[in-house]
Amino acid sequence: MLVIHRDICGYCGACVSVCPEGALELIDAYLTVDDHCTACRICTRICPLGALEVADEAKV
Amino acid sequence: MKRKYDVLIVGGGPGGALAARTAAEKGLSACLIEKRPAIGVPVRCAEGIGKETLKEFIAPDDRWISAEIDSARFVAPDGTSMTIEQEMAGSKVGYILDRKIFDRELVWQAAAAGADVFVKTRAVSPLMDDGSLKGATVAFCGEERKVGADVVIAADGIESKFARWCGLDTTVPMRELMSCAQYVLTDIDIDPHVTVFYFGNRIAPEGYLWVFPKGDRTANVGIGISGRKSKDGHRARHLLDRFITDSFPQGKKVELIVGGVSVCRPLPCTVADGLMVVGDAARLSDPMTGGGIANAMITGRLAAEVAADAISRGDVGRDALIPYDDGWRSSSVGKSLEKNYRIKEVFIKLDDAKLNALIQSASRLDLKDFSVLTLVKELIKRNPKMLLELKSLYSVLK
Numbered sequence: 001m002l003v004i005h006r007d008i009c010g011y012c013g014a015c016v017s018v019c020p021e022g023a024l025e026l027i028d029a030y031l032t033v034d035d036h037c038t039a040c041r042i043c044t045r046i047c048p049l050g051a052l053e054v055a056d057e058a059k060v
Numbered sequence: 061m062k063r064k065y066d067v068l069i070v071g072g073g074p075g076g077a078l079a080a081r082t083a084a085e086k087g088l089s090a091c092l093i094e095k096r097p098a099i100g101v102p103v104r105c106a107e108g109i110g111k112e113t114l115k116e117f118i119a120p121d122d123r124w125i126s127a128e129i130d131s132a133r134f135v136a137p138d139g140t141s142m143t144i145e146q147e148m149a150g151s152k153v154g155y156i157l158d159r160k161i162f163d164r165e166l167v168w169q170a171a172a173a174g175a176d177v178f179v180k181t182r183a184v185s186p187l188m189d190d191g192s193l194k195g196a197t198v199a200f201c202g203e204e205r206k207v208g209a210d211v212v213i214a215a216d217g218i219e220s221k222f223a224r225w226c227g228l229d230t231t232v233p234m235r236e237l238m239s240c241a242q243y244v245l246t247d248i249d250i251d252p253h254v255t256v257f258y259f260g261n262r263i264a265p266e267g268y269l270w271v272f273p274k275g276d277r278t279a280n281v282g283i284g285i286s287g288r289k290s291k292d293g294h295r296a297r298h299l300l301d302r303f304i305t306d307s308f309p310q311g312k313k314v315e316l317i318v319g320g321v322s323v324c325r326p327l328p329c330t331v332a333d334g335l336m337v338v339g340d341a342a343r344l345s346d347p348m349t350g351g352g353i354a355n356a357m358i359t360g361r362l363a364a365e366v367a368a369d370a371i372s373r374g375d376v377g378r379d380a381l382i383p384y385d386d387g388w389r390s391s392s393v394g395k396s397l398e399k400n401y402r403i404k405e406v407f408i409k410l411d412d413a414k415l416n417a418l419i420q421s422a423s424r425l426d427l428k429d430f431s432v433l434t435l436v437k438e439l440i441k442r443n444p445k446m447l448l449e450l451k452s453l454y455s456v457l458k
Contacts, residue, residue: 017220045290046234047290048290
């Protein structure tokens with residue numbers, strides 16, 4: 001599942017634009033992810049700050 | 061907020077503001093909503109714009125012009141640099157804005173023209189009636205309400221959702237999303253009238269690093285790298301920090317700005333029944349420079365003009381709105397986007413040795429004597445090993 005590190009996130013919305021599922025949305029300064037997320041990791045790659053991570057389900 | 065407007069504009073950046081101002085000037089009832097609690101912040105921009113384009117929309121004003129630029133310097137990976145003066149660069153030379161003030165001014169103008177403006181108000185979903193778009197459900201402080209509109213103009217930027225909710229695929233390919241970071245850096249030694257661009261696969265892979273002056277000792281120092289080159293420990297912020305440590309170790313970071321810029325081709329179609337998409341939301345930022353303000357203002361205004369015409373005829377279906385899409389695509393906006401897309405595709409494939417060779421040979425020429433086209437011709441003569449790349453560049457430019 002996608003983990004949003006809110007202490008790192010710069011709420012810029014770059015991730016929203018690359019999400020093929022439309023699963024991300026930026027609500028002012030708060031990034032949300034819905035259950036359409038397939039953990040494809042594209043957003044984790046492009047984040048300028050490294051605020052997104054796909055975590056192993058078992059460890060969460 | 062009324063229950064029904066002629067035009068509902070989603071997003072309060074330059075595209076939305078021009079759409080709202082134009083719609084109101086055309087006598088339409090217009091409502092602009094901005095999800096953030098203030099117009100103009102947070103800044104997501106390097107703030108450069110060409111002088112001539114800007115003047116078509118608003119009279120230049122010192123309150124929102126941070127610096128006036130008269131030349132641009134390009135720095136190769138090996139440190140060789142070439143400078144292009146104002147006469148040759150044409151409209152590429154211009155202003156560095158203060159977007160916090162600039163955006164606010166544009167929205168105030170829209171309000172003065174008669175548009176309604178609401179902040180901290182976001183579109184939650186399209187309002188559909190019998191399968192066609194009839195406005196949006198919007199939320200303010202947790203309170204939802206339906207706002208009817210004949211036409212919705214989606215001006216919601218890089219993080220656009222509205223067009224996607226209406227069925228348009230707005231996904232930016234990973235390799236064509238520039239992952240960007242920028243500091244407003246102060247107390248640094250710069251030339252206050254020169255923009256500097258650094259190229260190289262180590263410094264800014266498939267992108268560039270910029271120093272855009274904001275005053276005598278202050279600049280926007282930022283970087284954009286291709287999404288596919290971004291990874292742990294090697295992200296936009298890391299590469300920018302490394303550059304600043306090397307080049308401006310005494311600089312003080314007074315603002316951190318991050319963001320994404322699309323350098324893909326525009327959306328295949330920027331209208332649907334009752335919907336028009338403008339600016340960054342339509343993926344209209346320039347693929348070569350990353351600049352988005354000018355195209356946002358141009359398309360924002362054009363969208364409102366076409367909307368006014370369509371509404372007066374009583375038909376806001378896709379076919380009635382298509383003159384907007386045809387309009388920008390066949391104008392200098394569409395042509396320049398396609399040309400610059402192809403130039404970008406040539407440039408991102410150049411390795412550092414080729415970038416060095418290009419800038420070295422250009423730096424030996426007196427650029428005052430050259431148009432861009434004759435410059436490329438001259439570079440072909442001097443760089444026979446790069447014939448293939450330069451020929452494709454030449455064919456795009458001519």
